[in-house]
Amino acid sequence: MSPSTIRLRRAWFQIHKWIGILLAALIIPLSLSGAALVWHDWLDEQVNPQRYSEVSAPLLAPSAYTASANKLLKPGERIASVSFPDGTGSVQVSVSKAAEGGGRPQRSWIWLDPKTAEPIERAGMNEGIVRVLHSLHGSLMVPGVGRQIVGWIGVAMLLSSLTGLWLWWPLKGSVTRGLRWDRRPDFNSNLHHLGGFWIALPLAVLSATGVWISFPAAFNQFSVAPQAAGGPGGPGAMALPLMLPRQSVDQAASAAQVAGNGRITNIAWPTDKKREWTVIVKGKGAPTGVKVQDLDASTKLSPPKPETVARTMRRIHDGTGMPLVWQMIIFVGGILPAILAVTGILMWLRTRRRRDKYRRAAAFAESEALAS
Template sequence: MTRTERWYRAVWRWHFYAGLFCVPFVLWLSVTGGLYLFKPQIEAALYAPYRGVATGPSSDLAPEAIAAKAVAAVPGSVLHKYVLPEDRRDAVEVLVGQGAEDVRVWVHPQTGAVLHKVPEEDRLMRVVFRLHGELLAGDWGSALVETAACWTLVMLLTGLFLWWPRGGARLAGVLYPRLRRGRALFWRDIHAVTGLWITLGAAFLIASGLPWANAWGDYFRQVRTVTGTAAGRQDWSSGANADAVSRRRDDAGMRAMMSAHAEHHGMAMAHMAPSPAALDAVVRRARRLDFAAPVEISPPTAPEAPWQVRSQAENRPRRDSAEIASDGGLIGVERFADRHWIDRTVGYGVAIHEGAWAGLANQLVNLAILFGLVLLCVSSMVLWWRRRPDGELGAPRSLAPLRHSWALVLLVMTLAVFIPLFGLSLGLATVLEVSLGRVVPRIRRWMGWRTAA
């Protein structure tokens, strides 16, 4: 019994510490994630003034002329991406930039007038994306969010284990809350029932978000490199700093190609890419590919390199890409189905995570899970505040030991191995608990450790 109680106390402490640490982050991630779920609708409203701007029978400008207008609107920039408009009446979006800085420019397709321009990282949904994944703090913010996400996973697993119905429990208080049995039972049921319903979905959202995390994402890439499964270009963000390095590298390559083209023709460096006419030819070919919108066209970054055409559809399984020569000849097409199975799996996971895989239904299901996480946080704080021992911060005392607690401990240990940053934080928490408990007995009493065997 003593051994069983020790494991059970360990589970209780992990659940309590995970909740104590995670609650602020879960609330933050739920709010920012809920906003980002509706990115398509929000951006459609924000950029509505730049749709349907073309009127009358006037012919459209050539893509190279539109790109030149965008480049001229941002001194010192070069063309980074040309975005095919979904409707010929819409303003053309062109990404230009210098180094790692991208600016999105909306150009009237008939007059060439610059209707709007904004730094790419200052767009509302880009800010929300960075707030959600990095707290706008780069790699350190990403590491903090990743740690909180992993501890949230532990909180969900341990909570499900602790509250799992046993001994012929009835449906009330398990599948639905008892709302008229007093406040204490009300908050207990809200916490337990909510956790029971959302744990699977919340665990999926956490797991599908890990490839974006800086530490785990790098660990994932290294494992894929060692195992020979890292084939092709990664189709998800590696963090703000890594993305900036990639943009800076591409910008340097595009400028080098421009310089080589200018020297070849004995002329001063132009603003446009290797050949202005090349963009026209590439755009004509790209339109015939009928990729899912939005479709981005990027200039070459090295000698003899092709133009890159990539679908950036919100639903990632619809993302195809192609390579096109400067004369408009199609070199090759890569469909989503052609990618490595790991990339396809991550692609589906990211699409579901962002609410893009099944449209509005996907968004609403994810929103319900996020609402459930908020409800878990609020109810956990109420339960802790009502049950906390006098003069202590520690977890509520266990009522009775549970069988097979060691299995959950083993699962947490497995997570620590496969998610190194979580393993590091778990080891640090264990060392602090043991060392502080021995060196400073008052802290041990305050944390409520005196009953731990």
């Protein structure tokens, strides 16, 4: 190995080491929360079983649920949407309220019994352990700049995974030598080297997609379709649902059901920026979006939204709609970085103790030599 290669390897080792040491306290909660959120629906059902009762009776008219939800509204709140379960779950009503001083509207959720429309629970958008995990993973629960902080941590993890793969590569012998468990004399080092190798490339993918999600403006130019008006940062982000739309929710649902020919799964209210109902109807094929004009109840089928690069990146990152094998890889990709951060710190402390021991021994030998 040439001297320049040795110097480069030492430099990358220092970068890899200090990324793990300095960012361990942030990497561990990010990784573990990401692993948990792979099973978001299952976790929510375990934490909130009251929201997931079996539905055996026919659903009531949409107005029955909105009337029940209206009784729980606080001053200034408006119903934004209502979602209906598919076999298991509650009717979920989304509530919106204008934020003081502008900004995104405040959101809350109300869960209703699908058989009786009786309220089950009400919670804010960021309340509950699952929402806390989302907030922790998406922004470290830091308001304002949290998502950017997570994005730069993703850059560091991408660099760490790639440098770790290079540092794993055996200096002598074949590549298969690197797959041996006993490359190092202690358990932590062997676990770090072997676990780091197997997770390096998946972790690089998860880190890169996480960076994309954290900095969408920097990557929008690569998207197949422009960002929708109602998306983050779009002109529809500040829209509020109408408090008194012209069409009732039952009228909008009836018109959409005729046009879409299926079962309604979601109804979104018209807003002060777009006076049309958006109804999702599920038939034999893929769900169909139906736009119902609030002025005259005329309908128009919405073409399916194209799969943008941004959406694909998010699905790769969180596993939504992906094969079970990839979801398992994401789960392990959340557990292992936390373990690697701990084992890396233990390896560093072990090296420091060994160096201190050698220094003390050398100092003692030197003092003995001077005394003699």
